[in-house]
Amino acid sequence: MTPAGRVSQSAFDGSRLRVILLLDLYEGAQEQFLQAYDVMRRQVASVPGHVSDQLCQSIENPSQWLITSEWESAPPFLAWVNSEEHVETVKPMHSCVRDTRSMRYSILRETGPSGTAPAPVPAAHDAHDAGVVPAAGHLAPRVGEGVVRHALTFTVKPGSESKVAELLSAYQSPQARVDETTRLRRTSLFMHGNRVVRAVEVEGDLLTALRHVARQPEVRAVEEAINPYLEQDRDLRDPESARLFFTRAALPAVHHVVSSRPAPDKLRRHALYYPARPGRGLELARLLAEQDQRAAAAPDHPVHSSTVFQRDDIVVRLIDITGDLDLDPVASLGLTPTAPGGPVADDRLQSLLDGPAIGAEGSLTDERTLNRLLSHAEMQPVTDRTAAP
Template sequence: MTTTSAPASPPLTRQVSQHVSQSVFDGSRLRVVLLVDVYDGAQQQFLEAYEQLCNQVASVPGHVSDQLCQSIENPSQWLITSEWESAPPFLTWVNSEEHVEMVRPLHNCVSDTRSLRFHVVRETGGEAAGAQSGRRRLQSSPRIGDGVIRHALTFTVKPGKEKAVAKLLADYAPPNPRVDDTTRLVRTSLFMHGNRVVRAIEVRGDLLAALRHVARQPEVRAVEEAINPYLEQDRDLDDPESARVFFTRAALPAVHHVTTDQEPAGAVRHALYYPAREGAGMRLAELLAQRDEAAADDPRSPVLRSTIFQRDDVVVRLVDVQEGLDADAGTVLGLTDPARTAELTDLLDVAALGADASALRAGSADRLLALARMELVTDRRSPDA
């Protein structure tokens, strides 16, 4: 008796799409996880501070529920989880001055925190959960990333000191890109618009570890100390609370990123500043994200990569463009018709751009591009990025 073996199955390979899209705007529920290390002996103080915070958070729009857990192995380790209707209301709250003041009592009793945010993709749990999932929105499909975490910081300097600050920020020696065996700095891009500074960083690995690594470098610390007298918001880097509040307010999270299927080699990086009307920052960022998604599917678009950062009414868009930024202003801005221009203009704080609304609305995309364009201070890639 002879047997015929079945032909060997082809090896499984991981298919990776080059079309990368990361976004907070898919409308699905959000799970926030906060890992907290509490000082020994401060557990009761921490619990009381949490209960006060919990009562305040309950009235925040978009908040669904939260839960506090304590480690069974180490009583100093705590876990806070919260559920939100979607990411935008959470980000609006966590980036607000209200949040900065609300969490102040917690920082008196914790030595370290780590915040993680996740869209809910699937859930199980029987009949009740099934009924809930019918009403609650889940992420429809997993997104494809590129292994890079993007983050930015923004702050303002005293008017008239822009050139001095730009020189300090451009001339410093870059820190060692290697953070540890799993984390390294990929790229740092720094731009200015008037007296506003934006520093965007790209990291492979652990963002928090990278930020701490950079803060500890002597050359970086020297520059930070040198620009202190020029800052509009006072800070003392030797005072942990002062430094924490400053960098909390300076954080400019990435809310949307898209990379086209085209290889962005040779692309030139630019930044565009979109100051929003009060309360319109998130909507403005969402509108830009929709235009970027459409552009990513258009092979004629010169924009190969776009990242949108937003906090409160500050919106910044980082774009990698294959051709010159001025080659097709309307396409670069995502404004291909007058209606789009009017829609965007209605959300902008045009006075902050140095224009009046009627003049900008009646003007061309070239006019808006000229007003929104940020000045490049430095753009540095790691050698093996």
């Protein structure tokens, strides 16, 4: 554990990224798959941040294939994999593949061709990474507790918000235990206007847990019940329709930090919604992650843990905090004051946040603007369910 707190998930540690995609192909689909891969390979080669990729076939089972790719860092990969371009690029592969599994890893150490270690991985890409990554040398491994965090977000038709909230809050929770190594730990669901955000915490394998939940009758019944109210049509009985919906709904966790302070007896979970100016979502998520990392080292900071989720210009920050949000708006919003009770020192949030979209314009040095921003950013809690130990 570092003095600043325990970071278990981060797309901002400055490391190169290795992406591993395991595929199980249908018999007889190899040539079609190779043609689709060649098209995808040429397209992804031009994506900023992409370094290289390899296609491999199992020497034991010819239906099992592996695609590995290397990226300069996690942010450009996440921007691409969550884009409509990616959705269209991989479509031709879907009819060839029986099952897939994707894994993403930070590269912390490696051996060069001569058997000697290459130059250390850069610790940061720019000054804004300060406080999020080590200052120099090899990257330190992150320390977690075996928990993976992920979220989904989608919008419902205006006017249906109360009905959707009712349906989503009334479902029967599925069994927490998935298998010997995987269990559901917590599900937190919030709404902001007509936007729904569902955050999950899973011990073990995330994909296994999500597939387990999707098969449960009580969950399927709720998902079918909200279908008429969704702005994006979907048919969960159609694998392609379901795949597209959940691909577009993915809201990855890009940073999670827990304070090194002992956990208080009572913590309250809140979610805050930060719409970014067009094209500035990643910068906004990075800024919030950086400031939460600093807060984790503060001896009396009310925020005990924070998870930042980001996709395109949608940024959501999930926090566990002591007391009510309005007791300390600066801390609750993830800002840095010049002094206790003083104005906000870093005006970058104001330059990155789409104030008009959230109904909060004005200088963040003004107390009324801060309170208005907090009021408009806070998401409505729908349900928060923690599995029994």
